[in-house]
Structures are given as C-alpha cells and as structure tokens.
Amino acid sequence: LNPHYVVVGGTKGSGLALVEYLVRRKRTVSVVGRSKPRHFPSGADFFGCDITVKSATHRQLRRCVQANGPVNYLVFCQRYRGHGDPWRGELATSLTATRWIVDQLLPAFATGGDRALAFIASIATDFVVLSQGDAYHVAKAALVQLMRYYAVTLGGRGIRSNSISPGTVLKPEAAAYYAAREELRRAKEALSPLGRMGRPLDVAYAVDFLCSPRAAFITGHNLIVDGGMTLLGHEELAAPKSPSTSGGVQ
Numbered sequence: 001l002n003p004h005y006v007v008v009g010g011t012k013g014s015g016l017a018l019v020e021y022l023v024r025r026k027r028t029v030s031v032v033g034r035s036k037p038r039h040f041p042s043g044a045d046f047f048g049c050d051i052t053v054k055s056a057t058h059r060q061l062r063r064c065v066q067a068n069g070p071v072n073y074l075v076f077c078q079r080y081r082g083h084g085d086p087w088r089g090e091l092a093t094s095l096t097a098t099r100w101i102v103d104q105l106l107p108a109f110a111t112g113g114d115r116a117l118a119f120i121a122s123i124a125t126d127f128v129v130l131s132q133g134d135a136y137h138v139a140k141a142a143l144v145q146l147m148r149y150y151a152v153t154l155g156g157r158g159i160r161s162n163s164i165s166p167g168t169v170l171k172p173e174a175a176a177y178y179a180a181r182e183e184l185r186r187a188k189e190a191l192s193p194l195g196r197m198g199r200p201l202d203v204a205y206a207v208d209f210l211c212s213p214r215a216a217f218i219t220g221h222n223l224i225v226d227g228g229m230t231l232l233g234h235e236e237l238a239a240p241k242s243p244s245t246s247g248g249v250q
C-alpha cells in the first residue's frame with residue numbers, strides 16, 4: 001500500500017525537505033504551494049495555488065485528489081511569507097487556509113487504514129521568539145489548539161491529529177545567513193543539549209513517524225523537536241554549560 005501525502009507548503013525549507021524524503025521512500029506526494037521550486041523532486045506532483053484564495057485552492061485540491069486518490073496524510077508546513085500586513089497574512093495563511101483545506105479534504109480521506117493530520121507549529125507557541133512577530137506567535141499557538149480540536153472531533157472517524165514544534169531549523173535557505181554569522185551559530189549550538197541546530201530532516205523524521213501506523217495511538221500531541229533547547233532553565237543562558245555534581249550554589 002502506498003499512502004498519499006498532501007503537503008501544504010512543500011515547496012521550500014522544511015516542507016520541501018519532507019517532500020524529498022517522502023519521495024525517496026516511494027510515497028505518493030501531492031505538494032501545494034504558490035511556486036514550483038527549480039529542483040522539484042520528480043516523483044511528487046505540484047498543485048500551484050495561493051492558499052489564501054479559496055476558489056483557486058479548491059480547484060487545485062480537487063485536481064490533487066483526482067490525480068493521486070484518497071488522502072492518508074495531510075501535512076501543513078506553510079507560514080506567511082509576504083509583504084502585506086503580517087497580522088492578516090499570518091492568520092489567513094496559517095489558520096483560515098488550514099481550516100478550509102481540512103474542510104475540503106476530509107471527505108476525500110481514505111476510508112480505512114492509518115490516516116492523520118500533522119501541523120508544523122513552533123516553539124513560539126509557548127515561548128517568545130523575538131525574531132518572529134506577534135502574529136506568528138498567536139497563529140502558531142492557535143494552530144496547536146486547532147490540532148487538538150481536530151484530534152477530538154475526528155478521532156471517531158479514525159483520523160489522528162498532531163503537531164510538531166521545531167526550534168530554529170538550519171534550512172538550506174538560511175545557510176548563507178548563518179555562514180556569515182558563525183558566532184551566532186556556535187552560540188546556539190552551545191546552548192543546545194544536543195550541541196547542534198535543527199535540520200529540516202529532523203522535522204521530516206518527526207512527521208514521518210506521526211504520519212505512520214507506528215503512531216496509531218498518538219493523537220492530540222504536540223511533539224517538540226528542538227534538541228532539548230527549551231528544557232534549559234532561563235538563567236542557564238548566563239552560565240557556562242557544565243553540570244554541577246555537588247549541587248552548586250543555590
């Protein structure tokens with residue numbers, strides 16, 4: 001059996017890395033985004049649309065189901081990238097469009113076997129990340145609650161719903177930024193219990209697990225994929241990273 005994955009926002013960054021990973025594993029993959037990347041994996045199908053435009057999105061989702069059949073897994077990787085009002089843009093892209101797409105694709109889900117929704121959220125659901133704006137925080141926090149809502153309301157149909165909250169991901173598009181800021185990258189690595197930044201494949205592995213029968217009894221879960229970064233007590237930021245064996249100064 002070859003499950004059908006619909007990946008919204010699968011044209012760049014972690015979404016594209018997920019698509020490449022799924023294609024390597026011979027899955028059927030439909031990708032939704034505005035622009036087809038130059039190096040789009042052969043083996044995936046691209047359905048181009050701006051998901052904030054309902055009619056165009058509906059048309060492309062219909063085509064996607066006609067082409068690749070009933071949906072097993074629906075994965076949301078998009079975030080707002082535009083030049084307009086970020087508040088309106090983020091809520092429209094991350095929340096309203098997500099809801100439309102879930103509503104439209106639910107009747108097109110497979111009637112048996114493992115089926116799930118997965119949402120890429122962020123650690124900005126629980127922490128304030130100053131490199132992102134207010135809308136991003138609000139949209140991601142709401143997305144996690146929407147995920148839980150679907151977990152409860154779709155459980156009876158056998159559809160699971162989970163989210164993944166990555167910390168900063170060193171995606172190919174950000175490589176030049178961090179290459180020019182070695183010190184920043186090293187500082188982030190030093191803070192991480194696992195000693196490195198996240199990679200797009202770390203996110204892909206988590207999605208692959210949650211969108212598989214191995215996660216058949218997992219629903220309503222927000223899986224943090226940050227290498228343990230957010231486990232650290234905040235005052236540790238001011239202290240060297242060496243555990244005390246004697247209890248230290250309290």
Ligand SMILES: NC(=O)c1ccc[n+]([C@@H]2O[C@H](COP(=O)([O-])OP(=O)(O)OC[C@H]3O[C@@H](n4cnc5c(N)ncnc54)[C@H](OP(=O)(O)O)[C@@H]3O)[C@@H](O)[C@H]2O)c1
Nearest residue numbers: 009011012013014033034035050051077078079122168169
């Ligand atoms: N990068 C990180 O460090 C990080 C950390 C934590 C969480 N995350 C989350 O992980 C996910 C992926 O992040 P990323 O940085 O890899 O994303 P990205 O490179 O900015 O990619 C965003 C994706 O969303 C699609 N998209 C945006 N607006 C759209 C629209 N109106 N219609 C259709 N598609 C649209 C883009 O496709 P087109 O441009 O082709 O439309 C693209 O495929 C996001 O949800 C992000 O919030 C990222």
